[in-house]
Amino acid sequence: MKGRTPTRILRAVVLATMLLAAGCDMVGVKHVTSRQYASQRRSDVLSTRTLSDTTVQTLNVVALSQDECAANFPRCTNTLLYTDGLDDERRLSALSELWLAYALQQSDRAKTVDDQALNDYLQAARYAYAYLFYTARNPGERAFETRQSQVLDFYNYAVQQSVGSFFRRLPELGTDWSSKPVAGWNLLRPNTDVYLGSGDYIPSELIPSAGLRFIGLRNTYRRDGFGSEFVAVGAAPADTSQVWREPNYVPLTAVLEFPGDTLASVLNTDSVRVYAKNPYLDNSIELDHQTIPLAANFTAPYGVWLARSGFARQSIRSLLGRGGISKPQVLLMQPYDPDRLTVVMLHGLASSPEAWINVVNEVMGDEQLRRTYQVWEVYYPTNVPVAVNLRQIRQALDETLRHFDPSGKAVASNHMVLIGHSMGGVIARLLVSSSDDKLWNVVPERADLAAADKQRLRERLAPYLQFSPMPQVTRAVFLAAPHRGTPVARWKLARWFGGLIRLPLTLLEEAKNIADAAQGKSGVPTTPTQLPNSIDNLSDTDPFIKASSTLPISSNVHYHTIVGVYKPKGALPDSDDGVVPYASSHLEGADSELAVPSWHDVQETPQAIIELRRILRLHASTLHCLQPETGTQQPCSSGTH
Structure with missing residues (x-):
C-alpha cells in the first residue's frame, strides 16, 4: 500500500489540475484606447502595410495565417476563393486586400510596376469591383460600413497604379489599345471625354493627385467617390499667337471596368476597360446598371499649373x-x-x-x-x-x-x-x-x-x-x-x-x-x-x-x-x-x-x-x-x- 501512494498522489494531482483547468475562463477582456480602437478598425495594407483585422479574421475562418499566405500565395488565394463557409463579401474583400499587398511587395522589389505587379494590381481592382457591384447587397446598403470604405480605397489605389502603368506603356499600346495582351490582360479601347485643348485628348503627362500637397493654397477641394484622381497635362500650345489659352492642366478621374453579367463572369474575364472621365462634366458613371458617384480633385490641376507657371518672375x-x-x-x-x-x-x-x-x-x-x-x-x-x-x-x-x-x-x-x-x-x-x-x-x-x-x-x-x-x-x-x-x-x-x-x-x-x-x-x-x-x-x-x-x-x-x-x-x-x-x-x-x-x-x-x-x-x-x-x-x- 505504501508503494502505491506516490502513484495515487500523482493521479490525484493530475485530476485536480484538469478539473481546475476546466473551470478557468478561456476568454479575457482588454480595454483599448480610442486611438487603438480607430487604428484597429481602419488600419489596412494601404495605411500600415499590414493586413486589416477583417482580412486576418477571414483567413482564420479557412484555417490560414498571414505567414502561410506569404509563403504560398497561390494556395492562399485559391483556398479563399473556393472554400465554403465564407460569404461573397468577406471572400472578395479579403482577396482584394491580399492581391494589393502582393502587388505592393512586387512594386517595392522591382522599383516599378512591371508585368507581375500590374497583374496583381488588376487582380486587386477586379476583386474590389466584384465586391462593390456583384454581391448580394449594393453599395448603398453598405454605405455606413468601414469595410466598404476600405475596399473602395483598395480599388482606387489599384486603379491609380494600373492606369499609371498603362500610360507609361502608351507607345507600345498604340491608338487602339488592342494590339497585344498586357500582363496577360486584354485592354479594351478606352472611353474618355477628357479634353486638353487644341484638339488634344491624349495627355503628355499623368500625375496622381493623391500624392500632391500644395503650399500657398488654403484648401484642397475634392469630391469623394469611385475612381482614381489624376492631373492630366497636355502639350504646350503649338500656336502661341492666339490670345486665348485653353487649359492644359485638367482633372481626370480613371475607372476600370471588368466586363461581365454575373459574379462568375467578372472573376473569369481577362478583359479590362479604362474610363477617363472629366469631373467637370461627369458627376457619376453608370456601372452594372447603377449610377455611381465619381471621385474628383479640382484643386490639383490648378495647383500644378500655378507651381509650374513662373508667374512671379514674369510679372515683375x-x-x-x-x-x-x-x-x-x-x-x-x-x-x-x-x-x-x-x-x-x-x-x-x-x-x-x-x-x-x-x-x-x-x-x-x-x-x-x-x-x-x-x-x-x-x-x-x-x-x-x-x-x-x-x-x-x-x-x-x-x-x-x-x-x-x-x-x-x-x-x-x-x-x-x-x-x-x-x-x-x-x-x-x-x-x-x-x-x-x-x-x-x-x-x-x-x-x-x-x-x-x-x-x-x-x-x-x-x-x-x-x-x-x-x-x-x-x-x-x-x-x-x-x-x-x-x-x-x-x-x-x-x-x-x-x-x-x-x-x-x-x-x-x-x-x-x-x-x-x-x-x-x-x-x-x-x-x-x-x-x-x-x-x-x-x-x-x-x-x-x-x-x-x-x-x-x-x-x-x-x-x-x-x-x-x-x-x-x-x-x-x-x-x-x-x-x-x-x-x-x-x-x-x-x-x-x-x-x-x-x-x-x-x-x-x-x-x-x-x-x-x-x-x-x-x-x-x-x-x-x-x-x-x-x-x-x-x-x-x-x-x-
Whole structure:
C-alpha cells in the first residue's frame, strides 16, 4: 500500500489540475484606447502595410495565417476563393486586400510596376469591383460600413497604379489599345471625354493627385467617390499667337471596368476597360446598371499649373518692360463649356494670375458654383497705360468669345461677370462704361490745329478714348480699385520705380505719331511727348484717371465693391487699404459694398471670398441658373439683353 501512494498522489494531482483547468475562463477582456480602437478598425495594407483585422479574421475562418499566405500565395488565394463557409463579401474583400499587398511587395522589389505587379494590381481592382457591384447587397446598403470604405480605397489605389502603368506603356499600346495582351490582360479601347485643348485628348503627362500637397493654397477641394484622381497635362500650345489659352492642366478621374453579367463572369474575364472621365462634366458613371458617384480633385490641376507657371518672375519683368508677357492673354481655367456662365478675373499692377491663387480655388471649390460657372483669367502686361490695356483686353476678350461662340448665343457668352482687383478693377469698370466724348480733353492739341490734322488725331486716338460697355457683361465686382487714383503713385519711391519701366517700342512709335498729329505735322520738329506708364496713370492727379472716373457705368450692369481698411484711423470715408484711399475705391450706386480689415490684397481674405461667393450665387439665382433654397441647377437663359 505504501508503494502505491506516490502513484495515487500523482493521479490525484493530475485530476485536480484538469478539473481546475476546466473551470478557468478561456476568454479575457482588454480595454483599448480610442486611438487603438480607430487604428484597429481602419488600419489596412494601404495605411500600415499590414493586413486589416477583417482580412486576418477571414483567413482564420479557412484555417490560414498571414505567414502561410506569404509563403504560398497561390494556395492562399485559391483556398479563399473556393472554400465554403465564407460569404461573397468577406471572400472578395479579403482577396482584394491580399492581391494589393502582393502587388505592393512586387512594386517595392522591382522599383516599378512591371508585368507581375500590374497583374496583381488588376487582380486587386477586379476583386474590389466584384465586391462593390456583384454581391448580394449594393453599395448603398453598405454605405455606413468601414469595410466598404476600405475596399473602395483598395480599388482606387489599384486603379491609380494600373492606369499609371498603362500610360507609361502608351507607345507600345498604340491608338487602339488592342494590339497585344498586357500582363496577360486584354485592354479594351478606352472611353474618355477628357479634353486638353487644341484638339488634344491624349495627355503628355499623368500625375496622381493623391500624392500632391500644395503650399500657398488654403484648401484642397475634392469630391469623394469611385475612381482614381489624376492631373492630366497636355502639350504646350503649338500656336502661341492666339490670345486665348485653353487649359492644359485638367482633372481626370480613371475607372476600370471588368466586363461581365454575373459574379462568375467578372472573376473569369481577362478583359479590362479604362474610363477617363472629366469631373467637370461627369458627376457619376453608370456601372452594372447603377449610377455611381465619381471621385474628383479640382484643386490639383490648378495647383500644378500655378507651381509650374513662373508667374512671379514674369510679372515683375513684364512691369519693367524687360521680357515676360507683351500682350493680354485670356487663360481658361477649365475646358470651355458653352452652358456655364463665365467669370472673368483681371489682376492688378505688377501682378499676374497668382493674385487669384485662393480666390479661384475657394470660389470654384463650391460645388454649386462649380456646376454653374467657368473662370477665365486675363493675364496682361502692367507697364503700359490703362487706355492701351483697356483696348487690348477688350480685343482679346472679343476674339476669345468669337472663337468659342461665333453666334454669341451660348450661355457662356451672356450675363458674364467681371471681377477686377486694383488696376484690374479700374480696367474692369471701364469695360462696362461709356466714354462718349468725355475723354478728348485729356489730350493737349494746338489751338490752331487744322481740321484735317484734327481728324487725323481723332482717328489715331479713337481706339483708346472712345469705347462702349461690353454687352455680354451684366455684373461686375471691383476690389480695392483706385477708380480716382492714389496719392501713393506720386510718392518718391513710386516715381523712382516708374522711372525704371520701359514701354514697348511699338507703343512709343504710336505715341510719337499721336504727338505729331496733336501738334500738326508741318516739317517743324516737335518736342517729344512723355507717354505715361501704368504707375503714372494711377496717380490721383493723372488727367486720364480723373476724367475716366466720371464715366457712367452701363445701366445693364449690377456692380459691387469690396474695399480694404488697413489700420483704420477714424470713419470709413477717411480710411484706406495702405495703397488706395476709400474715397477712390468707393462707387455710388453699387448694389453692395463690403469693407474688410485688410491690406491692399483684400481679394485673398476669407471675408472677400465669402462675399464673392454670395454675389455669384445671387447672379446665378437672378438668372434662374441656381435655386438658392435647393441648390439644384437649372437651365440658364442664353439670350442677350
